[in-house]
Amino acid sequence: MTTTSKSVEHTPSGTARLLPGAPVAEAVLAETAAAAARLRSRGITPSLATILVGDDDASAGYIAIKQRQAAALGFASPHVHLPATATQAELHRAIARFNTDPAVHGLLVQYPVPGHLDYDAALQTIDPDKDVDGMHPLNIGRLAVGLPGPLPCTPAGIEALLAYYEIPVAGREVVILGRGATLGRPLAMLLAQKRPTANAAVTVVHTGVPDWARYTRRADILVAAAGVPGIVQPEHVKPGGVVIGAGVRYDGRRLLPDVDEACAEVAGAITPRVGGVGPTTVAMLFRNAVRAAERASQ
DSSP: OOSOOOOOOBOSTTSOEEOOSHHHHHHHHHHHHHHHHHHHHTTOOOBEEEEEESOOHHHHHHHHHHHHHHHHHTOBOOEEEEOTTOOHHHHHHHHHHHHTOTTOOEEEEOSOOOTTSOHHHHHHHSOGGGBTTOOSHHHHHHHHHTOOSOOOHHHHHHHHHHHHTTOOOTTSEEEEEOOOTTTHHHHHHHHHSSSTTOOOEEEEEOTTSTTTHHHHTTOSEEEEOSOOTTOBOGGGSOTTOEEEEOOEEEETTEEEESBOGGGGGTOSEEOOSSSSSHHHHHHHHHHHHHHHHHHHTO
């Protein structure tokens, strides 16, 4: 990310400085808006299409957020809403419609889908070049070998957050607690790449490692991505280290993060309980979409 970083917000004396995600997202979206404007000046309207299956209120809310953001950026946002009874074939047909539409540059199927549908099978039918989530197997392969393509959004958001706050990553020890396909594993590949905002020594541990805290206590940068509420306690953090809370679960509407708030008393810098990595994820969706539009127009 090329945007100049801003000063870091500080918590009260004796606690870590905060690393909120909103300013990072705003910077990414400003760059994206400028890129979208350049495309529109050439007669190309960038587009992010969405597919929702069923009537889950939370999923509908996430779609609405993306549509509002699309409007603010000058994107088109075509949408298909399938009933909860939709078949796998109907979902694949909706995906195929957007795959073959040259006016659509990015596409996502809102997760989760009803239980009788296979989300992974649907993901594999998306045109990899339109996969704004960056999770198609081909795009994970591109990431693994360093080829250009859409990046998984939350990992890319974490790299952008670290860069925005000018936290040194190159040559530092990064420990990721969590090996999930959407976060832990792709983030490890991303931060190990040879790039000024990456190039780290990356270790991935998980709850299947009995002494995982032995690794987290030595981390210059600890990324909690286990999805286990409160798993990271102050005694698991290197004094003065950077803690990125990326794993969460929900109890109804209540957010349950991996990182206990008391870790702020040990860490040098930490993402807030609410508004840390999350705001950057949607911004990365639109960055992937505008870059897909740029590639398609070359």
